[in-house]
Amino acid sequence: MRTKNMGIKITSIITGLIISLSSIAAQVDRSQLEKQCKNITPQQRQMAKAAGYDVDSVCSSLRDLTSKNDKDDNGNLETVLPRGSQVTVDERGVIRNQNNSADVEMFDLQNSRNKKQNSKGLKRYGYDLFAGVPTTFAPATDIPIPVDYIVGPGDRFQIQLLGKVSDSYELSVDRNGSISFPELGPITVTGLKFTEAKQLVQQKVNEQMIGVRAVVSLGELRSIRVFVLGEAFKPGSYTVSSLSTMTNALFASGGITEIGSLRKIQLKRQGKVISTLDLYSLLQHGDTSNDVRLLPGDVIYIPPVGATVGISGEVKRPAIYELKDKSTLKNLIKLAGGYSANAYPNISHISRKNKSGFTSVIDVDLSQSSSQKTLLKNGDQIEISTVLEQLEDVVQLSGTFNRPRAIEWSKELSLGDVIHSVKDFNENTDMNIGLIVRKEMPLRQVSVLHFNLKSVIEEGKDSRILLQPMDEIITFSLYAEEKKNTFEQELQELTSLQQRLEKLEDFELEKAEKAIDPGEEVRKSDELVELIKKENIRSKVLVPIVKRLKEQTSDGGLIKIVDISGNIRFPGTYPLTEGMAVRDLILLAGGLKEASYLGNAEVTRRDLSNQESATIKHIDINLAEQLVGKSSFRLSPKDKLAIYATPEYREHLTIVLEGEVRFPGLYEFKQGETLSQVITRAGGFTSMAYIQAALFTRADLKKQETKRLEELREKMREDIAASELEDAAAGRGSSLKDAESLLNALSETEALGRLVISLEDIVTGKKDDIQLKDGDRLVVPTFRQEVSVIGEVQHSTSHIFNDDWTLDDYLEKSGGLTNRADDDRIYVVKADGSVFLPNQSGWLTHQNEMLSPGDTIVVPLDTDRIKSLTLWTNVSQVIYQLALGAAAIKNLSN
DSSP: OOOHHHHHHHHHHHHHHHTTSSSTTGSHHHHHHHHHHOOOOOOHHHHHHHTOOHHHHHHHHHHHHHHTTTTTSSSSOOOOOEEEEEEEEEEBBEEESSOOOHHHHHHHHHHHHHHHHTTOOBTTTTTSSEEEEEOBOOOOOOOOOOOOOOOOOOOOEEEEEEESSSSEEEEOOTTEEEEEEEETTTOOTTTSSSSHHHOOOOHHHHHHHHEEEEEEEEEEEEEEEEEEEEESSSSSSEEETOOOHHHHHHHHHHHHHHTOOSEEEEEEEEEEEEEEEEHHHHHHHOTTTOOOOOTOOOOOOOOOBOOEEEEEEEEEOOEEOOSSOOHHHHHHHHHTTTTTEEEEEEEEEEEOOOTTTSSSEEEOTTHHHHHHBBOOOTEEEEEEEOOOSSOSEEEEEESSSSSOOEOOOTOOOOOOHHHHOOBBOOOTEEEEEEEEEEEEETTEEEOOOOOOEHHTTOOOGGGGOOOOOOOOEEEEEEOOHHHHHHHHHHHHHHHHHHHHHHSOOOOHHHHHHHOOOHHHHHHHHHHHHHHHHHHHHHHHHHHHHHHHHHEEEOOOOOOSEEEEEEEEOEEEEEEEOEEEEHHHHHTTTTOOOBBOSSEEEEEEEEEEEESSSOEEEEEEEEEHHHHHTTTOOOOOOTOOEEEBBTHHHHHHOOOEEEBSSSSOOOOOOOOOOOHHHHHTTOBBOOOOBOOGGOOOOOOHHHHHHHHHHHHHHHHHHHHHHHHHHHHHHTOOOOOOOHHHHHHHHHHHOOOBBBBOOOOOHHHHHOOOOOOOTTTTEEEEBBOOOOOEEESSBSOOOOEOOOOTTTTHHHHHHHOBBTBBOOOSSSSSETTSSEEETSSSSSSSHHHHHOOTOOOEEEEEEEESSSOOOOOOHHHHHHHHHHHOOOOEEEEEEE
């Protein structure tokens, strides 16, 4: 009967394992199967073996299956998740990550409390080492077994027999402290070190089983229950491996809260403190000497944090540290890892709460050993200063140097020691002038010296100028001021474009994005700015120097600056250098222009000798004598030098003649010359010239038209935006397609600068001649036989001129008017650019006589159809007239 029962028990274990591996595994209580495995006797093992089953192998497979199910999807045993994770406990006691709101709230509360206490953004040192949420109470089994491990109930021995008998056993230590070894009987191992227990088992096998050798190892270790209390993140009772130490238990409990101590963690055993763990020693030195192995019933107690201080600035680990005993500044610096490379400990300070409830500041020099011994108090904030970025004992090279940089200053260092060759500079460098900006100690008052760069390179007298610490040597570019003006104009245009885009409504921005690449415009702007910097335009370079000179004058004296204006390359305000003469200022301003008058110049000076009232003096000087060195007029603060232009001097004035003139091309003319005179010089007109349709343009008029077109575009955009908003508010759909089309046409229209003239009357002397201006242009087309009809007609086209046709005939031949035409505002643009309106006197009765070859009949859009847009009539006229002029030039080119 007993044998039968044992057979049934063995069968139930094997059957349970098979079921566990099947799809109904959830219905089997594996804990019962594990319990049966632990209680198998040697006789039962023998019976199972006789029946063809290896019970130890079966039970081992069952434990592997259970362990596998306790792991996550990656096969790793989940024990701790980051704080703030939400977790739940399943039916087997395993905590799953589901973001428990209570944990999140606790984590957020501690974070917010820490932020309130720490205004400098410092973190509390060491708290993130164990900062996690425990996810399982299963013991950690992946810890190496030390040689001094004490065997106890619950440990499992794995024993393999080799030799005459080949077999393996997995034996558990029972509550009596013994393992039941088949054929040998019980062996007491509790209380022995593992090495001692191993030797004991091997000795028993050698003595009682001749020819058999035993290999002994520990399998599954027993679990112990300990308590983690105090300021643990999850205080409570924990089941841990028997190999666990204090840090293992802290890790399982999720670490320490922000108000818990890292330096005074106590291990209590039977009511007595047997060890105190300082985690700082572990973190900073790897010292595990106080990380004691745990025994069942041990209590780990985390007391509240003690005194804390914060250290910021130039240390390697800025943080908030917990003090232990009486700590000094030296101890704190060591805790923070020492100074960083940029630290300047000579200037440091302690912020400390005083008895009055205010914060006081204590300055300390941490380069002194006495200051390092300063005792710290709870709540102190220490800040370690940084070294200044300002260079010391250097000479700065700026401007057009190929390698602008700072060089070391030394005594007797001269300008010639720094500047050696023309190769030190870029090709656009002005070799006539350079500046030394000097900061006079101790107040760093700025003074400016000038030198001749060419003289320095040729080892002249200027090369022997001695330099001082913090001197800045500045050289300048030869780039003309016109280049600067071009840069600034393009920058202004880009800025204007950006401002206009910012004013547009959403629908306008949407259209603008299609037409304009903002990234490209930004790149253009950046390139212009970099080009201005690269070319070292001197007015930009000198602005900060002049500003500093103005700011440092506070004793009522005159500011050491001078002005130069007139016919000079770079007019403006310049620093007054030591001993500056008129010639020096002219060189600093880039030199004279071609038209500069050398006879005399004028210096305007303020005379403050009379304290009652200041007087202005005008001093005439001979500029030629100043330049050749025959005399040297020394300048004073606030002097203004005016350089005159040579009387009657003019730049090259030109006009372009194109089309049907005998000798077309570019012609220079003198001041006061007229159009007819230049035409005569060009040989007059060819036989194909149609002078009634001549096109005359002027550069300054083109600028005015460009400005007016831009104003029209801006106003039209505002009108469209207002109408769109009105339609949207009224719930109407947009009806501004015509307006938007006209706006697009205006955006593509370029200014011509046309001046309407009667060239035939001018050359025949019937009308006053035109005095020419620089940039004028005359285009004389060939004879035209057609009359064009454009605008709101069915078919815009041109017709051969017919003396018998009236305006209505031309309109009829073009298919008539569209339903969008404004028949009350039809007008004719004559070949010479003049405009006739239909309602003018005599128009209706003599309209056929008023039409001529080359004329254009314009039928405008009925702008009354576009509600609230009052500018469109003028806009359409501008577009048509400019288009006609452009077409005339294009036809001529073709």
